[in-house]
Amino acid sequence: QVHLQQWGAGLLKPSETLSLTCAVYGGSFGDSYWGWIRQPPGKGLEWIGDIWQSGRTYYNPSLKSRVTISVDPSKNQFSLKLGSVTAADTAVYYCARGQYRRDIWGQGTLVTVSS
Amino acid sequence: QSALTQPASVSGSPGQSITISCTGTSSDVGGYNYVSWYQQHPGKAPKLMIYDVTYRPSGVSNRFSGSKSGNTASLTISGLQAEDEADYYCSSYTSSTTWVFGGGTKLTVL
Numbered sequence: 001q002v003h004l005q006q007w008g009a010g011l012l013k014p015s016e017t018l019s020l021t022c023a024v025y026g027g028s029f030g031d032s033y034w035g036w037i038r039q040p041p042g043k044g045l046e047w048i049g050d051i052w053q054s055g056r057t058y059y060n061p062s063l064k065s066r067v068t069i070s071v072d073p074s075k076n077q078f079s080l081k082l083g084s085v086t087a088a089d090t091a092v093y094y095c096a097r098g099q100y101r102r103d104i105w106g107q108g109t110l111v112t113v114s115s
Numbered sequence: 116q117s118a119l120t121q122p123a124s125v126s127g128s129p130g131q132s133i134t135i136s137c138t139g140t141s142s143d144v145g146g147y148n149y150v151s152w153y154q155q156h157p158g159k160a161p162k163l164m165i166y167d168v169t170y171r172p173s174g175v176s177n178r179f180s181g182s183k184s185g186n187t188a189s190l191t192i193s194g195l196q197a198e199d200e201a202d203y204y205c206s207s208y209t210s211s212t213t214w215v216f217g218g219g220t221k222l223t224v225l
Contacts, residue, residue, distance in 0.1 A: 044216060044217070044219040045155075045161065045204050045206075045216040047213070047214040047215065047216060050214070058212055058213060058214075060116070060213060061213065099208075100151070100166060100167060101163055101166035101170075101172065102161075102163055102206075103163045103166075103172055105161060
């Protein structure tokens with residue numbers, strides 16, 4: 001059974017770079033899209049971006065200038081980097097499998113941006 | 116891109132049916148059959164309930180159903196149960212090859 005395990009720094013200062021990694025266990029890494037979604041405290045879900053196993057990426061236009069999603073098929077992992085963070089980037093960040101149906105989600109990582 | 120429009124809250128009594136709407140435009144909900152619905156309990160990751168407008172993943176109760184008319188998609192929950200109390204989000208593919216979520220709807224089971 002496929003499950004996702006994610007990790008990364010939970011406390012950042014303004015202007016730093018957010019970095020999260022999501023590992024895929026128990027199944028094939030290929031033939032799937034992999035993505036990142038975030039949720040500010042008390043608010044709704046926001047799509048950040050997706051990546052195909054080949055490395056082709058799709059980004060939210062509002063975040064595109066600061067976001068990089070990459071994939072490492074040899075490790076069954078994919079990663080998110082978000083540059084120049086501000087307090088507005090404080091959120092729970094989720095990794096997920098799929099685009100048309102995001103059927104498997106990571107446990108979520110709370111990232112707080114504070115000086 | 117603008118978030119899809121959902122009612123902030125809906126409520127119903129056990130056994131009743133409720134419907135949550137998700138309104139977009141012809142560039143997202145109305146243009147593609149790629150609407151999905153997610154259930155989220157407090158402190159938990161979202162769970163896929165419906166994809167491609169009407170399809171239920173394996174393991175999801177058949178009390179959950181999806182539909183679409185024009186630019187509005189809907190999630191219907193029949194035979195409401197206490198465990199259905201949660202936040203629900205819709206999501207749609209867009210003409211910009213991006214994805215957008217709705218603002219979320221809080222379902223209260225009275």
